[in-house]
Amino acid sequence: GAVVSQHPSRVICKSGTSVKIECRSLDFQATTMFWYRQFPKQSLMLMATSNEGSKATYEQGVEKDKFLINHASLTLSTLTVTSAHPEDSSFYICSASDTGNYGYTFGSGTRLTVV
Amino acid sequence: QKEVEQDPGPLSVPEGAIVSLNCTYSNSAFQYFMWYRQYSRKGPELLMYTYSSGNKEDGRFTAQVDKSSKYISLFIRDSQPSDSATYLCAMSKMDNNDMRFGAGTRLTVKP
Numbered sequence: 712g713a714v715v716s717q718h719p720s721r722v723i724c725k726s727g728t729s730v731k732i733e734c735r736s737l738d739f740q741a742t743t744m745f746w747y748r749q750f751p752k753q754s755l756m757l758m759a760t761s762n763e764g765s766k767a768t769y770e771q772g773v774e775k776d777k778f779l780i781n782h783a784s785l786t787l788s789t790l791t792v793t794s795a796h797p798e799d800s801s802f803y804i805c806s807a808s809d810t811g812n813y814g815y816t817f818g819s820g821t822r823l824t825v826v
Numbered sequence: 827q828k829e830v831e832q833d834p835g836p837l838s839v840p841e842g843a844i845v846s847l848n849c850t851y852s853n854s855a856f857q858y859f860m861w862y863r864q865y866s867r868k869g870p871e872l873l874m875y876t877y878s879s880g881n882k883e884d885g886r887f888t889a890q891v892d893k894s895s896k897y898i899s900l901f902i903r904d905s906q907p908s909d910s911a912t913y914l915c916a917m918s919k920m921d922n923n924d925m926r927f928g929a930g931t932r933l934t935v936k937p
Contacts, residue, residue, distance in 0.1 A: 717869070752834065754914060754929040755870070804869050814860045814916075815925060817869035 713739050717791055717818025724825055730745035734792045734805030741807035746778070749802040761788040768772065774794045795825040813822040829853050832915055832928025841937050845902040849915035849928045852896065856917040856926075859891050861900045864912045864930065873913075874900065905935045 714737040724730050735742055742763045747755040759780050760768045767780035777799075779791040788807075792799055802822050806815040832849045839845055847861075858877055862870035874889040876882045876898075882889045888901040898917070902909055915928040 752932070754832075755927045791924075804865070806869075814862075814872040814875050817862075817871065818868045820867065822867065 713807070715741075715807050715818040717805050717814045717821055719821055720819060721810075721822045722824070724823070726825055727794055729791055729793045730795055730823060732792075732805070732823075733771040733791070734768065734788045734807070734818050736786045736809070736816075738809045739770055739809040741788075741809065742785060744782060744788040744805055744807045746780060746788075746790050747804045749804060749820075753784055755804065757759075758790075765787075788812065792823065795823070797825045799823065800825045830917060830926050830928045832917065833841040833927045833931055836932040836934060838934045838936060840904055841905060841907060841935055843905050843935070845900075845905050845909070845933060845935075847902075847913050847915075847931050847933070849898050849917075850896055851898075851917060851926075852907070853919075853926075854893070854896065855919045858918045858920070859898050860916040860925075861887075861889055862916060862927075864914060866911075870914055907935045907937050910919045910934045 716735045718733050740756050744761040746758045757770050758773045761780045761782040763782045769775045780790040802820050804820040806817040830851045861874040863873050864870040876889050877888050879891045879893045890899040899929045912930040912932045915929040916925050918925040
């Protein structure tokens with residue numbers, strides 16, 4: 712089946728620094744990838760839709776200059792949290808849609824802690 | 827009103843029990859319905875996928891969709907401790923497009 716690899720699984724960074732999270736579709740091409748944020752005991756909150764070769768579409772209330780998304784190839788999308796602050800600490804998950812399979816395939820998530 | 831409503835629980839059952847998880851929704855345009863299972867600190871994994879109304883069975887899992895009532899269910903028979911996880915319902919108007927998630931129900935199956 713479709714596999715999405717997400718790295719790193721866990722990262723701790725200092726306030727004010729930037730962190731890059733990678734999301735790769737390993738055995739399929741993903742023209743569209745999705746980035747979610749999840750707070751403890753809460754559901755997935757869609758942050759943005761990443762489209763290969765074009766600008767990402769951000770959900771209302773998500774700062775595009777803070778959460779930079781790059782989808783440079785059909786198998787890789789990156790989310791960069793710029794000038795991170797403690798309130799950015801969260802669980803970030805990517806997903807991709809494979810036309811050969813139903814539903815979305817999710818990455819394993821990245822737990823970001825900003826200290 | 828949220829587009830997708832799901833009781834967050836937590837729900838605790840003894841091993842072997844039948845578990846019923848439910849979601850309601852408000853948008854009649856939803857046609858594709860999914861259930862995801864998410865273990866702690868992991869990404870969700872697709873459990874069941876249903877198009878339109880009806881039932882779908884896969885091993886111990888049965889998904890039901892009642893579009894007239896805007897209500898979907900996931901049943902787990904002979905529940906096991908390994909079923910302990912958060913279950914999220916999800917739905918979309920078109921296949922693999924603009925998916926909306928429920929809040930997730932946290933299930934614990936006690937041995």
